[in-house]
Amino acid sequence: MSDRLSIVIVEKDRDRAIQIVDALKAADDYDILVIGEESGLARHIAARSPDIVLIDIDNPSRDTLEELALASGPMDRPVAMFVSGSAGGLAQTAIEAGVSAYVVDGLKPERVKPVLDAAIARFQMFRRMRNELAETKRALAERKVIDRAKGLLMKARGIGEEEAYALLRRTAMDQGRRVADVAEALVTASGLLS
Amino acid sequence: MKTVTLSVAYIPLVDAAPLIVAQEMGFAEAEGLSLDLIRAPSWSSVRDMLSFGRVDAAHILSPVPVAVSLGLGGAATPLSAVMVLSVNGSSICVNKTLATSMREAGFAFGFDYPFAAGKALAAASGGKPIRFGVPFPFSMHFELVRYWLDAVGAFQPDSITIRTIPPAMMSDALAAGDIDAFCVGEPWGSMAVENGFGEMLLPSTAIWKRAPEKVLAVRTDWAETEPHLLGRLMRAVWSAARWLGDPESLITAAEILSRRPYLDVPADIIDRSLGGVMTISDKGEQRRVPAFIDFFNGAANFPWRSQAAWIGERLARRASLDPAFAAQNARQAFRSDLYRSALKPLGALLPAASEKVEGAILERTPAAAETGRLFLEPDGFFDGQTYDPSAQHTEKQ
Missing domain, CATH: 1.10.10.10 (Winged helix-like DNA-binding domain superfamily/Winged helix DNA-binding domain)
Incomplete structure (x- = not known):
């Protein structure tokens, strides 16, 4: 099994998606999938079984991902909003930047941090651009x-x-x-x- | 008293009325508060804004603080439901194809026949799976749909799928064929009827006559560090709820809610649920529903710990957790203690007990109260079951 983190990005806007992918790839070698289609979102993500899901906090489809919090079978990995101990501050910064991250249970904070750092920087830029516009x-x-x-x-x-x-x-x-x-x-x- | 601004997240729905009215009609101001109402795009963002301190309080689905107490979804920040904002207020709608088949088979869309409605729906589906939309995995809508379909017993276990669709997208999802039916809060059921995408099959009261729908939630640690601010907020919202409980307020309330920063839908659509006269099809057929939504009567705002326990047990079954443990944790999320201390000075009717046997009140009944004369409204489940929170596993299923 590869040790690479697998990441799903939920983003309809193609340009934005590409920018996030680029930012993540610059941080490390990740296995990244972008999902732009919102119907059947939870099913698609469950099938892929990623370590981390990144989604715009303002995307209403985000609620669909909450279904993933209820693992229905032994093979399913429960997914939770990323918060644990010292990582709490990171999650808060993420939310302020406008990105929410769903992280598989048990993943170590130090592995998640670079991913979130890159995503946060990118989303902060999106937000700035939106404000400027x-x-x-x-x-x-x-x-x-x-x-x-x-x-x-x-x-x-x-x-x-x-x-x-x-x-x-x-x-x-x-x-x-x-x-x-x-x-x-x-x-x-x-x-x-x- | 110096005016303090509190930020409150909400989803644009009719049942956000107590918060909107508290701000617009001056009830907040009377408590020295100004509410900065922040319209959120999704329930998870409401919950997370609250958890991470982006807002001080939130209009949220009653099962969410319970789910958080069980470690389901979101951050682990403990949340407290300090009062119930609304009881009931949702409806089940089906798409045109199902509605037409049901009518052809002789079902008349009577609102008082949930068994017959379920059986007619099963027959109309012709054994094909039915996809239901609900606004959130942890919602009264999910629980009521599941409760209703299980009790009707006319469906194969895998013939029902329940999907999450945010409220404002529900009507369009029905039109697009992503779902066949849904359960959602107003105005979105009426909007689907108005747009000709679906017909209203049942009000949520047909399943459970007295279901806590939305609650006012705060972070538990905030409740502890800011008891005075919380008390002022609760008194402002309670006064707004009392105003909403007066039938003479309805026209004004519909007008306020319909405005652009809030719901941005025509006032006559909002009138329907506030007045309890629902239009169920694009032919204009109407059904009268007593207490379609209730903001105040019968101690509607009291956070019964027995209701939290009921929610907790049902969530536990879905997540394979221990139901007894879940019921116990859930109770702590509904803060009848804070409700009593904050609202006693206003003369709110306070039940003597914080738990009751859910589903046991068949008609308006006087109940023991700390002060005043309290009558509890009927709270029956449609299948006649009761839930006794002091006895575990009393439900049949």
Whole structure:
């Protein structure tokens, strides 16, 4: 029997899956399987009988894996969320990063640690990218609203673009609000009045 | 009193109402609390967020703290169910094909005939396996489906498979043919009916009239280090439950729950379960169900240790653990002691005992209470069995 740890990664997004696989392979020589299909997930995993399962904590299919906690036969290996003694902190970091790991009963923490470390780093990066994307989207949406508000002011008051923006900014400062919020209020109000 | 913010994880379901109402209707504020309600994607993430201290409290399936006490699933952090948030409130739905066959064979989808419903389902399946969806392996839904099908006795042992599907995905799984039937909390049964994917066969009350469905859970060590905060949280949630128990609150409650940050489904769908008038098919047939979901009446919030023991024994059988040991451990997970001490100051009706023979109350019955006049609601199992927690292995199976 090979001594290599066998790992299953549950991930629908192909790019993300590849990145996780790469990160794990860089850490050690693991036997890795990626499952993207969510139907029959518990059955597929049970058939493979891996040492470790990694899954995004926000993936609702994760609940299916809980069935694995109930080993139904002598050949089945019970699987548990990874927590034991000093490893508790690691599990917490994993959860904060957005990955949950199911680990076969009896596997030594020192064998699990490099796997989780690699996965955690990768998931932290995903999370950062997701936050950045959300931030960019929000900034873009705000810019649009500000542009519309400027347009409304220019038309209503017969002023130029720079002056319109200055007016928005001054109002925001006077009221202790954000320019985008003032712009939003103006656009909403003008929608109601027209 | 300085306002303290507590984070509470929940799954968007009608039975999360006591927590949502506590925050929205000012019951939390009255206790100097602000609830940061965190909508979770799955039951395992609710449990893990609680175990690892990401949240202070959680809306969770009643069997989960019991399962944790038996070492089944999740981290080993002990959890305490400090009060019951809701009793009953789930339904069993079957796909259109099965529903049509059952109707053709003369079954009229009466809600009061669980034996006949089970037999009609077995006949309609024509001996083919039936795949049931439930929201979590450790759920009242799993236990009720299993209890019902075993007691009906019309199915071959391997003809039923029970799969885990998160609540919000249940209706689509039925439509996609991944499952043939399911048991789930509202609004997802009604959503499947509304979308024309399935028909409602039975309310969960048809199997067990008084099943603890969701509980308010905290980490046991948090309960010990923060008894005052916990007491405030419990009093806020209990006040919200009392408000929900008043029929005049239902329209407002449905309106609040239907909002986008919470359930994000139309209020009239939520009205059905809150008011106990279920629409069972896309032809608009209705069934009236007393106590379809109960948030308050009959000491609904009291965490009976006998119910924890019942859950513990059933989980133990599935996991090949010793049932007597499991029942004993399970009892410790339902904290009737904390319930008494936190809610006595509010005048909550407190039963004199913390255990009862489950299934023995056939009609509304006065019961001994610490204070006030307490009536317990019927709690029968549909097959007439009872569960006496003081005697081990009293169940037939």
